Amino acid sequence: MKIKRIAHLGIAVKDLDEALGFFTGDLPLQMTHTEEYQGMKIGFLPVGDSSIELLQDTSGSSAIKKFIEKNGEGLQHIAFEVENIEEAVADLKARGVKLIDETPREGAHGMTIAFIHPKASRGILMELCQPTESH
DSSP states (O other), X not given: OOEEEEEEEEEEESOHHHHHIIIIXXXXXXXXXXXXXXXXXXXXXXXXXXXXXXXXXXXXXXXHHHHHHHHOSEEEEEEEEESOHHHHHHHHHHTTOOBSOSSOEEXXXXXXXXXXXXXXXXXXXXXXXXXXXXX
């Protein structure tokens, strides 16, 4: 498996607009756009060749709502861009690493994604991602 870079940090927030006050007001970041994905509103803030994703629950039952209820707002996951996501997932499965996604799936922002279970990675939710052909 080849990890190319940290693609993004996912930060769970209760209110995206309120969180933007800090990220775009107190920090010199700019939000490029938002997307709706699996009961979440996601704000994208580029930082160099990586980005921060601000994740707000919009469904009342998303993984972000559950995360905030358990942990409060904060870092929810780290995403690593890999060269070949199918090979990366197969490699991890062969090593016996606990995965949330044993098959890569479509994610936000034109990515194919798969999550590594926090029990395998010292309590940190990790996402593997690879841009789809069209991005």
